[in-house]
Amino acid sequence: AWYVNASVYDWWAGASFGSRRFDAALPGFGLAMAVSLGFIAGHIRRRPLQALGVLLTPLILWNAMLMGVYFRGAIPPDGPASFKQAAADGMDLFYTYVGYPPSWPASLGGDLPPSAYDLSGSLAFANNVFIRMGDNDALHLGRGWSLPERGREKTSRSVRAERAEIFVALNEPAPYGVSFVGAAHGLAELWLNGEPLGRLELGAAGRAEIEVPAQRILSGVNTLIFEVTRPGRLTLSEIRWIRPGD
Numbered sequence: 001a002w003y004v005n006a007s008v009y010d011w012w013a014g015a016s017f018g019s020r021r022f023d024a025a026l027p028g029f030g031l032a033m034a035v036s037l038g039f040i041a042g043h044i045r046r047r048p049l050q051a052l053g054v055l056l057t058p059l060i061l062w063n064a065m066l067m068g069v070y071f072r073g074a075i076p077p078d079g080p081a082s083f084k085q086a087a088a089d090g091m092d093l094f095y096t097y098v099g100y101p102p103s104w105p106a107s108l109g110g111d112l113p114p115s116a117y118d119l120s121g122s123l124a125f126a127n128n129v130f131i132r133m134g135d136n137d138a139l140h141l142g143r144g145w146s147l148p149e150r151g152r153e154k155t156s157r158s159v160r161a162e163r164a165e166i167f168v169a170l171n172e173p174a175p176y177g178v179s180f181v182g183a184a185h186g187l188a189e190l191w192l193n194g195e196p197l198g199r200l201e202l203g204a205a206g207r208a209e210i211e212v213p214a215q216r217i218l219s220g221v222n223t224l225i226f227e228v229t230r231p232g233r234l235t236l237s238e239i240r241w242i243r244p245g246d
Contacts, residue, residue, distance in 0.1 A: 065090030
């Protein structure tokens with residue numbers, strides 16, 4: 001049942017049916033759970049300190065994520081911080097490095113970072129893509145970006161290193177207009193699918209657009225790389241991939 005259900009491309013089975021296809025396997029899972037609980041109970045009786053260590057591990061991980069969020073500037077050093085937002089930023093940081101744990105081990109060790117694996121695996125290709133940085137960018141985000149920077153009207157991300165990556169899954173080769181919105185006077189060199197694309201210059205209005213010919217677009221996942229001379233120089237809030245006429 002596991003193999004058959006995993007062999008179809010829409011393994012999530014649409015919006016309604018979901019994993020109820022695995023109901024027939026519940027008795028087997030129940031027996032395995034009973035054996036596991038019996039083993040765990042005996043182990044706790046023999047080594048209670050190890051059990052205590054397991055219980056404390058989530059608190060250690062939370063503190064590590066909180067330190068990462070703080071040193072990346074998402075928590076103000078001299079003001080109040082929202083617990084909800086700190087938790088969300090901590091999960092954002094965790095997801096950037098390891099992706100979705102249910103996708104392991106397939107998402108580890110490939111060409112794409114773990115956080116972008118689900119974009120290629122879902123076959124959710126599109127004609128037009130609208131990425132709001134810090135909002136709906138999780139599947140598109142590669143290495144090199146800051147945590148979300150929240151303004152009054154929009155969220156944004158900055159390039160933290162010398163380069164940062166964005167991934168988009170497109171249906172087919174076609175000419176595209178790619179528009180960028182961000183902080184004024186941003187500057188970067190662009191690379192698309194391993195080849196130079198041109199220079200991105202955000203003017204005083206913080207906007208720019210680049211035309212991409214059809215022969216530069218792949219059917220599937222496309223990789224856009226931003227190279228900057230100084231980290232933090234480029235801050236983006238929106239990236240749009242639009243086909244002419246759509």
